[in-house]
Amino acid sequence: MTMPAGELEAVVASADSGDADANTATVEGRSLFQIAWRRIRSSKVAMISLGVLVFLLLIAIFAPVLTAIEGQDPTTFHNTRDVIDSGSVSFEPGLPLPGFKLPSSTHWLGVEPQTGRDIFARIVYGARVSLTIAFLATLMSVVIGTTLGAMAAYFGGVVDTVISRFMDLLLAFPQLLFLLTLTPILQARLGHTFLGKGSTLPIASLIFILGFFGWPYLARIVRGQVLSLREREFVEAARAMGASPRRIIFKEIIPNVAAVVLVYATLTIPANITAEAALSFLGVGVRDPTPSWGQMLNQSQSNNFYQLDPWFMLVPGLALLITVLSFNLLGDAVRDALDPRAGRS
Amino acid sequence: MARFLARRFVALIALLLATSIVTFTLFFAGTADPAADSCGKSCTPDRIAAAKVALGLDKPLVTQYLQYMKGLVAGREMGPPSGRYHCDWPCFGRSFQDNQFVWDVIKRGLPYTLSIAIGAATIWLFFGVLFGVIAALNKGKFLDKAAVTLSALGVSLPVPLIGLVFLWLIVSRWHLLPYTNNAITSPWSPGGPLAWAKNYILPWITLALIYGASYVRLTRANMIETMGEDYIRTARAKGLPRATVTIKHGLRAAITPIVTIFGLDLGALLGGAVLTESIYSIPGIGKTAVQATFDSNLPVIMSVVLFAAFFIIVANIIVDIFYAVIDPRVRLA
Numbered sequence: 001m002t003m004p005a006g007e008l009e010a011v012v013a014s015a016d017s018g019d020a021d022a023n024t025a026t027v028e029g030r031s032l033f034q035i036a037w038r039r040i041r042s043s044k045v046a047m048i049s050l051g052v053l054v055f056l057l058l059i060a061i062f063a064p065v066l067t068a069i070e071g072q073d074p075t076t077f078h079n080t081r082d083v084i085d086s087g088s089v090s091f092e093p094g095l096p097l098p099g100f101k102l103p104s105s106t107h108w109l110g111v112e113p114q115t116g117r118d119i120f121a122r123i124v125y126g127a128r129v130s131l132t133i134a135f136l137a138t139l140m141s142v143v144i145g146t147t148l149g150a151m152a153a154y155f156g157g158v159v160d161t162v163i164s165r166f167m168d169l170l171l172a173f174p175q176l177l178f179l180l181t182l183t184p185i186l187q188a189r190l191g192h193t194f195l196g197k198g199s200t201l202p203i204a205s206l207i208f209i210l211g212f213f214g215w216p217y218l219a220r221i222v223r224g225q226v227l228s229l230r231e232r233e234f235v236e237a238a239r240a241m242g243a244s245p246r247r248i249i250f251k252e253i254i255p256n257v258a259a260v261v262l263v264y265a266t267l268t269i270p271a272n273i274t275a276e277a278a279l280s281f282l283g284v285g286v287r288d289p290t291p292s293w294g295q296m297l298n299q300s301q302s303n304n305f306y307q308l309d310p311w312f313m314l315v316p317g318l319a320l321l322i323t324v325l326s327f328n329l330l331g332d333a334v335r336d337a338l339d340p341r342a343g344r345s
Numbered sequence: 346m347a348r349f350l351a352r353r354f355v356a357l358i359a360l361l362l363a364t365s366i367v368t369f370t371l372f373f374a375g376t377a378d379p380a381a382d383s384c385g386k387s388c389t390p391d392r393i394a395a396a397k398v399a400l401g402l403d404k405p406l407v408t409q410y411l412q413y414m415k416g417l418v419a420g421r422e423m424g425p426p427s428g429r430y431h432c433d434w435p436c437f438g439r440s441f442q443d444n445q446f447v448w449d450v451i452k453r454g455l456p457y458t459l460s461i462a463i464g465a466a467t468i469w470l471f472f473g474v475l476f477g478v479i480a481a482l483n484k485g486k487f488l489d490k491a492a493v494t495l496s497a498l499g500v501s502l503p504v505p506l507i508g509l510v511f512l513w514l515i516v517s518r519w520h521l522l523p524y525t526n527n528a529i530t531s532p533w534s535p536g537g538p539l540a541w542a543k544n545y546i547l548p549w550i551t552l553a554l555i556y557g558a559s560y561v562r563l564t565r566a567n568m569i570e571t572m573g574e575d576y577i578r579t580a581r582a583k584g585l586p587r588a589t590v591t592i593k594h595g596l597r598a599a600i601t602p603i604v605t606i607f608g609l610d611l612g613a614l615l616g617g618a619v620l621t622e623s624i625y626s627i628p629g630i631g632k633t634a635v636q637a638t639f640d641s642n643l644p645v646i647m648s649v650v651l652f653a654a655f656f657i658i659v660a661n662i663i664v665d666i667f668y669a670v671i672d673p674r675v676r677l678a
Contacts, residue, residue: 165363169363169364172654172661173367174613174617174653175613176619177619181637181638181649182371185375281505283639297505301509307513317503317506320503321502325497332497
């Protein structure tokens with residue numbers, strides 16, 4: 001039943017980056033992940049979602065290149081008289097200058113109200129920030145959640161009680177409220193010593209806080225799976241051969257819960273993107289001048305800009321919607337593909 | 346049953362105590378300088394020292410916690426030595442910002458949050474389950490596909506986007522609805538239930554879109570599974586009307602897990618609809634929390650977090666008990 005961990009990692013890693021073809025070709029036999037990949041490939045919705053996400057990832061990676069092509073950057077103000085007079089930014093009556101301008105060759109998605117910063121540049125750099133936070137926070141939750149969940153189930157007894165009660169405790173807190181109130185305190189307290197300073201501080205603290213409070217959900221699922229895996233023959237065999245608990249957990253058991261973890265991870269990334277956007281929207285997450293989609297929505301709400309210049313609200317809002325939707329659809333497809341019962345209905 | 350209830354009650358108390366300890370430690374011990382926060386911008390070292398004594402920050406952390414808990418349960422005397430005053434239970438202390446008792450601040454916000462949560466929950470439960478059942482009964486057909494697609498879209502909608510689009514189009518551009526009026530806090534406010542519904546309909550729909558979508562998915566999945574059971578076939582074979590089979594036999598069994606989720610969602614929402622209240626500028630518990638966060642208003646932050654955790658834990662227990670009542674398969678061990 002056990003699959004070599006190396007093979008799994010190769011397939012899991014390639015499924016994440018979106019081009020599994022190159023790697024799966026080198027894998028012998030047909031693992032659960034290969035079967036799943038075949039199923040995902042046959043689903044149109046999943047492939048479109050995957051395409052969108054790869055596109056987005058490329059945008060985030062090549063943000064500096066894209067903005068260089070456009071000839072803009074995310075922080076320069078375009079609100080001086082001469083910029084407006086030169087015609088690259090429009091002035092609309094009723095708007096704090098400068099105003100909404102339809103996509104043009106100088107500003108592909110127009111400019112922010114008041115400051116006149118380039119929206120396209122802020123969106124692509126915002127993608128970078130939002131995705132980095134979501135990916136790293138998910139990674140952190142997955143590592144902690146899988147390890148602690150597997151440990152709780154494998155060792156049982158006191159270890160299980162301590163870990164399970166701790167999970168209950170974390171789950172008893174209202175998530176968004178807790179993140180909202182705790183983030184500034186964490187930033188003030190740990191900021192300079194531990195999480196860096198300047199613009200990296202909000203990003204690092206968001207990764208830390210989303211990652212730390214996200215693990216109990218996964219740990220619960222992993223714990224349930226491992227409880228039954230623990231009793232299986234291959235674990236007993238490993239134990240009989242004198243394998244250490246560490247080896248059994250990491251080499252024998254965890255590869256078998258990889259499918260569950262993968263499904264959970266694909267559905268946690270969009271949840272983290274949403275949470276980051278929510279916190280930045282409320283003003284405790286990523287802060288000006290660092291762009292993130294939530295931060296841009298925050299700007300569009302302040303001074304009621306969304307009424308005067310709806311475009312400025314729609315661009316980050318739709319970016320958020322498309323990203324989260326793609327991740328959710330892909331996550332559903334991955335779950336269906338990895339479900340052994342899926343063929344029946 | 347009595348033993349089951351007693352056990353759940355003990356668990357409730359234990360979990361509440363644990364959350365209070367964690368909250369207290371994180372916020373009071375975590376905050377760099379609560380005394381400086383408490384006396385605002387124009388502060389001198391003398392006044393900070395005085396505030397320290399007034400807040401009891403000069404005592405060991407354990408003493409502080411015990412005093413805080415005593416205040417919660419029985420009320421306590423607090424304030425500087427020169428001007429002690431009594432703070433009735435449940436005493437969360439006084440707001441740093443306007444010196445009001447925190448419990449009064451919470452009580453002020455609660456009707457708004459209740460209005461939002463109750464209305465939204467009713468809408469999403471009704472439509473979520475209805476669409477879920479319709480989708481399940483038409484599995485694979487157009488209605489099902491439409492429901493599945495729309496619910497996938499619904500769960501992905503960012504609250505700020507829906508809220509701002511509603512405000513922009515419905516309120517600001519088309520003038521179909523007015524901005525929310527904070528004088529309306531319940532169906533018994535001036536104007537009656539209709540004015541209340543009109544005032545809160547946008548927040549309701551905003552929340553119902555997101556929550557309702559996941560209820561459609563959940564109901565659909567449960568309903569499809571239940572309708573495939575043998576006893577449904579038996580019921581049909583007996584010649585019972587289709588509606589009876591669907592509702593009395595099918596939905597009754599399929600809805601149990603949904604009741605669980607509903608209880609937990611509602612419990613969490615009562616602790617404050619942070620985003621929705623912020624977008625629509627409704628001064629409920631969630632907005633209070635956001636404001637308190639910006640003001641570093643520690644007593645208010647603490648109380649809101651504790652209050653919300655209380656709702657979540659109580660909702661958990663109620664759901665457990667309810668589950669035991671409606672599902673005979675659950676053993677009250």
